[in-house]
Amino acid sequence: MSEKPLVYIDDLVLNFYTYEGVVQALDKVKFFVKEGETLGVVGETGCGKSMTAFSVLRLVPPPGKIEGGKIFLRKDGKWLDILRQREGYLRRIRGNDISMIFQDPRSALNPVYTVKDQIGEAIKLHRREEICAKIIENYGEGKIKLSNFERKMLEKMKKNPRALSVRFTSKMPLLRGFKKKFDAEVEREVVKLLRDMRIPDPERVAEMYPHELSGGMAQRVVIAIALSCSPKILIADEPTTNLDVTVQLQILTLIRELKEKYNATVHYITHDMGVIAELCDRVVVMYAGNVVEMADVMEIFKNPLHPYTKALLECIPRPGREFKSIEGFVPSLINPPQGCRFNDRCPFRMDICLKEKPDFVKVKEGHFVFCHLYSGSGGSK
Incomplete structure (x- = not known):
């Protein structure tokens, strides 16, 4: 620490x-x-x-x-x-x-979106550059196949996801292969996060809706969203x-x-x-x-x-x-x-407690108290 x-x-x-x-x-x-x-x-x-x-x-x-x-x-x-x-x-x-x-x-949790969609939203928003770079790296190592067009679109998406060419091609059935690969990589990250949360069968849970989760499992999904980035x-x-x-x-x-x-x-x-x-x-x-x-x-x-x-x-x-x-x-x-807001319940109340708010008092290293009992008895402001 x-x-x-x-x-x-x-x-x-x-x-x-x-x-x-x-x-x-x-x-x-x-x-x-x-x-x-x-x-x-x-x-x-x-x-x-x-x-x-x-x-x-x-x-x-x-x-x-x-x-x-x-x-x-x-x-x-x-x-x-x-x-x-x-x-x-x-x-x-x-x-x-x-x-x-x-x-x-x-x-x-939003009741009309799956677990995969809700965790994936945070990843797509904050980790877009990392995901695009990972797909291109996997292509360079021969783990996946990418056309030159898909690689170029991923490079553009990495720099500016709101670019007109990216938005247009991601909606065209014959041209949006790069978007499918991006979504597939995000889904793998979601499953990995759910596995880290110790959720059994994370692939199945990723496709579930919030109403299908138990209380403990729903809380683990919320923790996964919080830790996704x-x-x-x-x-x-x-x-x-x-x-x-x-x-x-x-x-x-x-x-x-x-x-x-x-x-x-x-x-x-x-x-x-x-x-x-x-x-x-x-x-x-x-x-x-x-x-x-x-x-x-x-x-x-x-x-x-x-x-x-x-x-x-x-x-x-x-x-x-x-x-x-x-x-x-x-x-x-x-x-x-x-x-002091505690004065009406305090057994050590003094007159000054009814008039002045106590100061920030350092009693010793790492120990601070807001109380008139210590403001003039060895504490240092």
């Missing part, structure tokens, strides 16, 4: 404009993702975990609006501000540099929700193995501290649209500092101990408390 950040989120502000009022979904969220790590983002439902991930991809659903902050992606050795890029350029980043495994595979960052938004316990374990094991195989960085969203302990290298704890603590996974479990993190760990059921819950209720984000 590299110590260099791959993604840096700085003071991200996201609001939703509704009839009831302005929902302050994210309030100056700040954290970073290191290259090669598995970062876990944990918190209660509605704390902003998924909205932070959607913001990274610039896919915030309406009526949401990003109104402040910056999101930097390290690409080709330079920092790229995602929030300032045009939509056309973002489409090249999505899938190619950053991919997402969505929470509900049934809603993520070997992205730098894989965002997994609670990918084991609504799956059986045994299938959950299989999906978690698969994500861990695929991370190593594809050399990806994983941003894993969950509300399960057990999954965090099993899968992640570092943890970001969120509450009511704020990051409250960030540290290595062992540090969070051994030495939690923020009162919310401590309370969250106390809620983990343990044999022989009475079940505990956090007193109070999650505040409304239409009218959140002033100062």
